[in-house]
Amino acid sequence: MLNGDLKKSALRWLEYAHYTYQEKIVTVREESEKLHMLRQTSSEVVIGSVEEYINTLANTPKKFNRTFEEFRAEYRTFSQLINEIKAEAESVNIKAGGSAAAGVATGAGVAALAPTAALAIATTFGTASTGTAISALAGGAATNAALAWLGGGALAAGGGGMVAGKALLALAGPVGWAIGGTSLVGGAFFARSKNKAVAEEANKKRQEIEVYTKELETAHNEITRLYSLTTEHVGGMQKLLWLLKSGIPSDYLQFTATDKDRLGSLVNHVHSLSILLNKKVEA
Numbered sequence: 519m520l521n522g523d524l525k526k527s528a529l530r531w532l533e534y535a536h537y538t539y540q541e542k543i544v545t546v547r548e549e550s551e552k553l554h555m556l557r558q559t560s561s562e563v564v565i566g567s568v569e570e571y572i573n574t575l576a577n578t579p580k581k582f583n584r585t586f587e588e589f590r591a592e593y594r595t596f597s598q599l600i601n602e603i604k605a606e607a608e609s610v611n612i613k614a615g616g617s618a619a620a621g622v623a624t625g626a627g628v629a630a631l632a633p634t635a636a637l638a639i640a641t642t643f644g645t646a647s648t649g650t651a652i653s654a655l656a657g658g659a660a661t662n663a664a665l666a667w668l669g670g671g672a673l674a675a676g677g678g679g680m681v682a683g684k685a686l687l688a689l690a691g692p693v694g695w696a697i698g699g700t701s702l703v704g705g706a707f708f709a710r711s712k713n714k715a716v717a718e719e720a721n722k723k724r725q726e727i728e729v730y731t732k733e734l735e736t737a738h739n740e741i742t743r744l745y746s747l748t749t750e751h752v753g754g755m756q757k758l759l760w761l762l763k764s765g766i767p768s769d770y771l772q773f774t775a776t777d778k779d780r781l782g783s784l785v786n787h788v789h790s791l792s793i794l795l796n797k798k799v800e801a
Contacts, residue, residue, distance in 0.1 A: 543734065
């Protein structure tokens with residue numbers, strides 16, 4: 519058949535791109551969950567232990583208090599986002615009858631994901647509802663609105679915009695593609711159109727998928743970097759805390775120069791973790 523081989527080859531490459539993309543989705547979801555859990559543990563347990571220890575000391579410098587005030591502000595932001603996503607996902611599921619596809623179309627894009635993955639992606643990439651009536655828009659306007667909406671709202675409103683939205687659409691898989699306008703293999707067009715047209719469309723879709731895959735790869739690298747940095751700080755804090763608790767006086771004025779350096783380093787770790795806690799990935 520005329521151009522039959524061209525069609526088959528294009529579809530095979532499209533399917534391969536789709537398979538690669540799906541694999542990367544799973545990887546980024548899993549890494550996002552790991553980062554989310556580490557952030558929760560380090561903020562709730564590790565930093566809590568440090569603050570508890572410092573509170574037992576007498577005559578500690580006032581500057582230490584400022585560091586913990588900064589951390590508490592960052593932690594409130596982190597916790598607030600988690601609570602908002604939980605409440606929004608619950609609201610969407612009620613309105614949509616628990617349908618993942620309907621949830622994406624009517625409310626929170628992360629509703630298509632499992633609860634843990636939704637929270638992980640929300641805290642990793644950032645997301646929030648803007649109240650945009652996506653269903654009232656059409657074509658490119660609907661796509662742009664959905665991308666910005668899933669990305670945390672328009673940049674002017676302080677959200678992540680379309681870039682973050684693309685990352686979230688990618689992680690939502692086929693449900694996200696429906697909003698983004700990317701058809702899947704096996705759609706009506708591929709079944710009914712002529713071989714040459716199918717080959718051209720398949721190549722176009724493959725290129726789109728490859729762009730999303732590269733964005734996911736970039737996101738994966740950044741998540742890995744943040745996880746490594748967070749782990750490094752947590753490990754340093756645990757070591758310093760153990761050293762300080764091992765026979766060190768309970769009065770700061772009795773500390774040796776080495777003790778003071780260790781306590782200062784410990785507080786610096788808290789400051790660095792505060793910054794990392796709400797650091798978003800930009801794909």
